[in-house]
Amino acid sequence: MLTGKFEEASAEHIDRAVNAAEQAFDQYRRCSVEERAGLLERIAAEIEKTGAALLDAAHAETALPAERLAAERARTTGQWRMFANLIREGSWVDARIDRAIPDRKPQPKPDIRRMLIPIGPVAVFAASNFPLAFSVAGGDTASALAAGCPVIVKAHPAHPATSELAARAIIEAITAAGMPPGIFSLIQSTRNEIAVALVQHPATKAVAFTGSLRAGRALFDAAASRPNPIPVYAEMGSVNPVFVLPGALSEGAEAIAEGLKNSVTLGVGQFCTNPGLTIGISDNRFERFVQRMEDLICNAQPGTMLSPRIFESYEAGVNRLSRIDGTRMVRSSISGSLREARPSLIETDAQTFIRHLELGEEVFGPSTVVVRCSSREDMEAVARQLEGQLTATIHGTREDLAEYASLISILENKAGRLIFNGFPTGVEVCASMQHGGPYPATTDSRTTSVGSAAILRFARPIAYQNFPQSALPLELQDRNPRKIRRLVDGETSREAF
Numbered sequence: 001m002l003t004g005k006f007e008e009a010s011a012e013h014i015d016r017a018v019n020a021a022e023q024a025f026d027q028y029r030r031c032s033v034e035e036r037a038g039l040l041e042r043i044a045a046e047i048e049k050t051g052a053a054l055l056d057a058a059h060a061e062t063a064l065p066a067e068r069l070a071a072e073r074a075r076t077t078g079q080w081r082m083f084a085n086l087i088r089e090g091s092w093v094d095a096r097i098d099r100a101i102p103d104r105k106p107q108p109k110p111d112i113r114r115m116l117i118p119i120g121p122v123a124v125f126a127a128s129n130f131p132l133a134f135s136v137a138g139g140d141t142a143s144a145l146a147a148g149c150p151v152i153v154k155a156h157p158a159h160p161a162t163s164e165l166a167a168r169a170i171i172e173a174i175t176a177a178g179m180p181p182g183i184f185s186l187i188q189s190t191r192n193e194i195a196v197a198l199v200q201h202p203a204t205k206a207v208a209f210t211g212s213l214r215a216g217r218a219l220f221d222a223a224a225s226r227p228n229p230i231p232v233y234a235e236m237g238s239v240n241p242v243f244v245l246p247g248a249l250s251e252g253a254e255a256i257a258e259g260l261k262n263s264v265t266l267g268v269g270q271f272c273t274n275p276g277l278t279i280g281i282s283d284n285r286f287e288r289f290v291q292r293m294e295d296l297i298c299n300a301q302p303g304t305m306l307s308p309r310i311f312e313s314y315e316a317g318v319n320r321l322s323r324i325d326g327t328r329m330v331r332s333s334i335s336g337s338l339r340e341a342r343p344s345l346i347e348t349d350a351q352t353f354i355r356h357l358e359l360g361e362e363v364f365g366p367s368t369v370v371v372r373c374s375s376r377e378d379m380e381a382v383a384r385q386l387e388g389q390l391t392a393t394i395h396g397t398r399e400d401l402a403e404y405a406s407l408i409s410i411l412e413n414k415a416g417r418l419i420f421n422g423f424p425t426g427v428e429v430c431a432s433m434q435h436g437g438p439y440p441a442t443t444d445s446r447t448t449s450v451g452s453a454a455i456l457r458f459a460r461p462i463a464y465q466n467f468p469q470s471a472l473p474l475e476l477q478d479r480n481p482r483k484i485r486r487l488v489d490g491e492t493s494r495e496a497f
Helices: 011-029 033-049 051-062 066-089 139-147 160-177 192-200 213-224 246-269 284-298 308-322 350-355 376-385 398-403 405-412 452-458
Strands: 096-098 112-118 122-125 151-154 184-187 206-210 232-235 242-244 277-281 328-331 344-349 367-373 389-395 415-420 459-465 486-488 491-493
Touching: 011 112, 011 151, 011 184, 011 192, 033 051, 033 066, 033 139, 033 160, 051 066, 051 160, 066 139, 066 452, 122 139, 122 192, 139 151, 139 206, 139 452, 151 192, 160 184, 192 213, 206 213, 206 452, 213 232, 242 246, 246 277, 246 284, 246 367, 246 389, 246 398, 277 284, 277 376, 284 328, 284 344, 284 367, 308 328, 308 344, 308 367, 344 350, 350 367, 350 376, 367 376, 376 405, 389 405, 398 405, 405 415, 452 459
Parallel strands: 096 486, 122 151, 122 206, 151 184, 206 232, 242 277, 242 389, 277 367, 344 367, 389 415
Antiparallel strands: 096 112, 112 459, 328 344, 486 491
């Protein structure tokens, strides 16, 4: 493990890193797809070659268990290889071709061809809770490099040694592949002004961030205030409400309570998809469910949080909510040591929740707020009060889904992912994953930070009108040498013409 002090970046460091990225951009974006895909695979292999050193550093800095970190590294390298496969296949560029009709009346139709190209240097802000998969070598860095964009990573100060080791692996791969070194830089800093300087550098073209609403919004505002505003793709968490419907409670209240408790306490609640809100209609079935949740929380083990600051924020958050009139808090009866958070359950009713909307704000850690509703209309009123969410979960039967169709319709407008009879923790890395939602869950609900569609954040469309074949990108040429899927005159095809 690396020890000692890590250099605090200066404005000069920012300038050098972003200027190097800008200078490298044109060469890198013109590399062949095979060269870029090969680089991504080299990076995955170099991360694996770090062996125990990377995992030991991450464990020492975050207190996350070795088994979790080993699984997270596998997820991390899997992401790099997923993007390598994606760009090799090539259809992600969304090639569209409308061929000319020179004899069309009253005006000839021009030949127009459109595809996605890389946007330019990307600033990536690493997250605290995933020191590998959402950090220096995480999905934001992988998807940006896959798109053809250089990356400048601002490391999270909670795990600087882990960040340095991951960066070394990436740099080793870039050197071995003969790529321009400016396509990747790591910045270590604890100062807000350095983060703002990175966002506001004229050569920065996009920002990816995972973290708190306060920090994400500050970066978004900094990007919007530039003379030339740029997009900020900030994932800022949510309370991920769980709606427990009557039919589901009749069939398996005990199992739902057990699953919910496990989801709330998984990883000491330090997931952006932690279920921080549970809603149901107060009857005998729901009261039995709540009683079981109380018992489980009372006997739940405390866990060490990522940093003292995060632990202090969690304690302040649950205590603040418990002081609201009309709430009752149940906490784990097992005492914890330094930085060990005790799981918490805060109970209230729909009227109190609607009067005190802070009950619907994220408390990062192992807690959930249980809201008792008196009717379906009450439950829908609570749902309408919710801000944008990454996820919303519904436990119910088929009959419940039909009876509560209006609730589901409300939730479709509130969340990026709807889950049926499951729990929100656990985000599958795949083509169909949507990890993003309406503000304040993210700053752009049209995008995802997990899955292959994450690459689309770092590309922009360009159209070529009446260009000769020899000057067109391979993806738009008549012969379709890459055999990608294209929209040609309104029809999807992989064929040449």
